[in-house]
Amino acid sequence: MSDQTDNPIREAITGAISEHPVILFMKGTPEAPACGFSARTVGALQALDAPFAAVDILPDPRIRQELSAVSQWPTIPQLFVNGELVGGADIVAEMYESGELAEVLGLEQPDARPNETPDVVPTNPPGMQIENKLG
Amino acid sequence: MPSAEEIRQRIEAALPGATADVEDWTGGGDHFRATIVAPQFAGLGRIAQHRLVYDVFGAEVGGPIHALSLKTSTP
Numbered sequence: 001m002s003d004q005t006d007n008p009i010r011e012a013i014t015g016a017i018s019e020h021p022v023i024l025f026m027k028g029t030p031e032a033p034a035c036g037f038s039a040r041t042v043g044a045l046q047a048l049d050a051p052f053a054a055v056d057i058l059p060d061p062r063i064r065q066e067l068s069a070v071s072q073w074p075t076i077p078q079l080f081v082n083g084e085l086v087g088g089a090d091i092v093a094e095m096y097e098s099g100e101l102a103e104v105l106g107l108e109q110p111d112a113r114p115n116e117t118p119d120v121v122p123t124n125p126p127g128m129q130i131e132n133k134l135g
Numbered sequence: 136m137p138s139a140e141e142i143r144q145r146i147e148a149a150l151p152g153a154t155a156d157v158e159d160w161t162g163g164g165d166h167f168r169a170t171i172v173a174p175q176f177a178g179l180g181r182i183a184q185h186r187l188v189y190d191v192f193g194a195e196v197g198g199p200i201h202a203l204s205l206k207t208s209t210p
Contacts, residue, residue: 037202064197073182074189074196075203090205091181 010066013055017070017080020053022105025067026077030054037089041077044096050105081105136164136199142192143169149191150175152210165201176209 017023022045028034030042034056045052057064057076068074071085079086081104086092095101102109137145139157146155146169153173160166169188176184184207189196196203 037204068197072186074194076197085182087182088185091185094181094206 007066009060009062010070013063013067013070016053016055018083020080021082022050022052023055023080024052024077025055025057025063025080027056027058029056034058035076037075038077041079041089041092044092044101045079047096048102048105048107048110050107137195138164139167142167142200142203145191146171146188150187160202160204165199166204167200167202168204168206170206172208172210174210176207181207 013025024030024038024041024045026033026035026038026042028038030046033039033042042054055063057067064076067076067078071078071080073085073088075088077089077092079088079092086101086104087095092101095104099109139159143155143157146157147153150171150173153171153175155172156170158168160168171188173184173187175187179187185205188205188207189203192200192203
């Protein structure tokens with residue numbers, strides 16, 4: 001974790017994690033998730049109206065490889081809040097349902113929240129592309 | 136390609152005293168869902184609990200095991 005070798009992808013990932021208070025690494029984009037687990041996690045964040053940055057890991061396999069090396073977490077999605085890994089799809093869904101997700105994000109849990117984690121994608125936060133930072 | 140039964144056995148072997156309930160989510164042998172009750176989870180946060188289970192499979196999770204959905208708790 002501490003090897004600061006010449007690794008632009010890893011640096012872009014750690015930079016993005018420290019720059020964005022809430023950042024989701026996912027397959028696809030919030031508007032067009034490419035995996036049900038990513039879609040579910042986006043749905044939980046959007047149900048809380050949580051502002052978040054999103055990184056699509058699909059364009060370059062090295063993004064996922066470096067991300068998992070940084071986070072010591074094997075699967076996608078991965079949600080980071082204030083630089084800390086909060087969880088993948090299962091943990092985020094559990095935390096959404098218990099109200100802990102809103103707490104961690106410093107948000108109000110909506111009163112009329114559904115019992116199930118929603119899988120609808122109502123809004124479109126701006127996407128962010130790690131690979132564009134490498135050019 | 137591992138079966139749900141093999142995944143159950145490997146989890147229970149790696150975490151003595153644990154009970155795992157594993158199902159093949161899609162029937163395709165690569166998406167599994169596991170509910171695990173293990174004494175080893177005591178005092179750990181969710182991230183650390185899930186890491187204990189992921190560590191049993193190393194690079195297989197994200198590889199041949201495309202997804203291993205977890206629900207963890209203590210006895």
